[in-house]
Each structure stands twice: as structure tokens, then as C-alpha cells.
Amino acid sequence: MTDVGYIGLGNMGASMVRRLLEQGHSVTVWNRSGRPVDELSKLGAVRAGSVAEAFAAGPVFSMLADDAAVDAVFDDATLAAAGAGAVHVNMATISVDAAKRQAERHKAAGVSYVASPVMGRPEMAAAGKLNLLVAGDDATITSLSPILDDLGGRVWRLGDTPERANLTKIAMNYLVIHALVAMSESIALAEKHGLAGKDLVELFSQTVLPGPVYTGYGTAIAGKKYVPAGFATVLGLKDLGLAAGAAAAVSLNLPTIDAIKDIFTAAIKDGYGEQDWAAIAETVRNP
Template sequence: MTIGFIGLGGMGRGMAANLLRAGEPLLVWNRGQQPVQELVAKGAQAAASPAEAARVDVLFTMLADDAATRAVLYDGGALAAMPAGAIHVNMATVSVEFAREMEKAHAERGIGYLAAPVLGRVDVAEAGKLNIVAAGPAQLIERVQPYFDLMGQKTWRFGDTPEQANAVKLGVNLALICAIEAMGESSALAGAYGIPSGDFLDLLTNTLFAGSPVYKGYGAMIGQQRYSPAGFKLTLGLKDVNLALDAARPKGVLAASGQAVRDNLLRAVEQGDGDLDLAALAKQSLGKPAGAS
């Protein structure tokens, strides 16, 4: 089968590189050309446009949000270029509403659509160790499973409707962001009594939350006040919390913690921290020590 990959940002670049191990033709497209050339040097073929990258049996996209994906699929001609019977696998974190729109638009053209957002940061993507959350028709997942196995350590299946995978991913990110908020608040409490935040978080991540990569990784970043370079920008965290709240509202889900953490994310962005790592959310509780980045 021929494969296309659109969106070679921090995550997509590593994911596409791992797909090259399939030994099948891989067409790649990205707005910026540097990651394209890096992958061409590894054996990929450069597409001149999103439409050219989409003339394949299986198209993977890993773009920033709903708007970026819509621009590539519609304005860039990717959806119109896909042949009937092809499969589009959207691996980005997008809204459940957009997932419904995409499912309908693809079905009208006789194209399969799967949602397969991922769990993991850039280094995990490069190592091919992502956790992949997939939803959509089972027979389509079976067809692309060999490619998921190249990019991830496990595929978690969550239903026959693509929006279900997006709801799961938004729930995961909401839990992650609330965990960062909790670490910031709890270490601020200990700090008010003279306990260094690093010492408190060392206790927390080696007792109650031992073995948790979220608490371990982000706890270390918060304790060291190490907020750059960003593996996952704070602005993207704000985007995901907003999407989670949008998904919760029509279902009558009370997401009180999500509402509170969104307010802190908004303040962080207003204060100029949007391009820092999501761990910088903790600064809202801890304050910004002199000389901290």
C-alpha cells in the first residue's frame, strides 16, 4: 500500500520517520520544508501539495487543531484528491464536533475515516513508543494496525465512532492538566511553610504517585522550574481544555476542575507564558522566582 503523511511538526516528524520502517512508499507534506527534506534523506518522497500527498491508500495527518486540519483537507485539496476506498487516519487532538463533520464528509466520498490521537511527547514519538487511541470501523483499524505498530507500543480501541477516540484523548489531557495544577497548588502549600517545591515533589512522585510518568516527568520540571524548551506548549493545553469543556457541556458533564484550570491557563497565556511547556501552569500557584525562565 502507498502511504501519505501530512503534518511534520514535533510529533509528526518522528511518527512519519517510523512509518518508513514499513518499507513501503511514503509521501510527505508539510508547510515548512526542513522536516520534509530530513525525511526525504531517510527515504521518503516529497509531495508538492497536500493533494498530492493524499493520493494514496492510507493518509495520516498530524496537524495542530481543527482549523489547520480543515485547511489542509479542504483548501489544500487533500480530501478531494483521496481515491475511493482509501483511509484517512487523523492522529491530531481535535474536537468531537469536528470528528463528526469529518466522518460525514469522508463517508460522502467513499473514504474511510479513523480518529487515532496519541499519548506521548516528542521523544516518545521518535522512539515509536506512543500509545494510540483509536476509534472507527473495526475493519479499517485492522487494515492500518501494522502502521500503528510501527508508531506505537499499544493501540487502545474505544468504539466504532471516531468521535469516541477524540473524547477519550480530551479526557486524558484534562486529567493531565489537572494533575499539573494539583502539583503546583500542593507544592505551593508546602512552600508556604518553608519546604522547597523540589523536595516536596520528590516525595509526592516517589510515594503516592510513584510509577506515574505524568507526575514523575512534570513533577521534575516543576521542581526544577524547567519550562523550556517546550515539549507541549501551554497554549496547546489551553486549546485542549477548551475542547474538553465543549465536549462535556452538551452531555451535561460538570467539569468544575476543568473550568478552574482553564482560568489559570488563560492567565498564564496573558502573562506571556503561552510558548513555555505546559509545566509552566504551576507558576500560577508557585509564582515566578527571580531568574526563573
């Protein structure tokens, strides 16, 4: 099978590495902290001493937290060391500006660059059922198909401009955030009038709003189950900032974004920052 490098071993990145190992790929891993590397090494991953060593193994996939982390790890010197002909697939949810900056930086170094942010939680990554939002050079993407197909239930090709994938992910996360707020408010309303939140979740998820967002997050909200976090509240606030930046770039007013930011900010202040972003429901329940 394919040799691949992987950088960034948080919940999502580590789950994808496990999936690749299970599918028979040889995976060389690097992380800024050592513990995830130790754990994955026990499963057969190869430890890289540097990002350059990960690039030497094959195409590098990465899942880092934000713009700053991506810029720090994939700086000009690192990309120059990777050398012409190297391939990097950036799976992080980053801003449109950062996506453009990375595309230019990679091009200058002769490194092929593909954006592939993902839709799905760590358990979906472990099962190879992610939705991959992919944009970049078509031939490069095709060459990566054996890896992408093992990671994703579906690969959505969004064109040859990498930032298109990042903008798509920002828009999708903004939609999910609205769903979280709407469910939080509706469930709180039902509960305040003596109805069971789980009954409302069963009703809407089996009638007008089926699907994993309403079923999964609705169940979490009704049952107040926010640990372990599939996606933390602090990252949700970060993604709201990405949506605000993308809207400002095209002079678009998003009427609800400030109110939603206030909810996320209050939830973090209330101690839910590292819990699943569905935990904003507790701030709605108890303002």
C-alpha cells in the same frame, strides 16, 4: 514495508515520521510550511507537492494542531481528489463536533476515516511507545496494524465511531491538566514553607502517585524546565476548550474548569504560551 503518507510535521508528527522511517516504511510527507519537509527529506522521506500526492502514496496519517487546521487541509475538494478507497488516519486532538464533521465529510467522498489521537510526548513517538486511541471501521484498523504497531506501545481500540477516540483523548487530557494544576499548587506550597520541590516530587512519584505524568511533569515543575515544549501551554488551553464543549453538549457542569482556564490564560499572558504546559506552575508560584 508499508508505503504511507504523513501530513502535519510539528514536533509530534515529525517524530512519528522519523519512527516510521527507522522501521523501514516509505513515508511521503506534506506540510503547510516547508522547513520540516526539508529536514525529513534528508532522512529519506519523499516530498509531496500536495495532499493529493500524499494520498497517492498510501494511507495518509495526519497530526494537525486543531479543528480549523484539520478542516482547512481535509476539505471536500481535497477528499474528493483523494478518491474512493483512500484511507485517512486523523491523529489530531479535535472537538467531538469536528470529529463527527470529518467522519461525514470522508464518508461522502468515499474515503475511509479512522480517528487515532495519541497519548505521549515526542520522545515517546520517536521510540514507538505512544498510546494510540483508535476508533473507526474495524477492518480498516486491522489493515493498518503494521503501521500502528510501529508507532504505538499499545493500540486501544475504542469502537467503530471515530469521535469516541476524540472524546476519550479530551477526557484524558483534562485529567492530565488537573494533575499539572495539583502538582503546581502542592510544589508551590512546599517551596513557600522552605521545602525543596524536588523532594516532594520524589516522595509522591515513588509512593501514592507513580507514573510518567507525576514523575515527568513533577520533575519539570520542580526544576523549572519547560523548554523544549513537549506540549505547549496554548494547546493546553485549546484542549480545555474542547473539554468545555464536550461537557456543554451533554449539559454537564465541570466545577473546576473556569478556574483552570484562568490559570492557563494567565500563564500565556505571562509569556509561557509556547513553553511546555507544565510552565503554568510559574503562574501559580507567582500569581
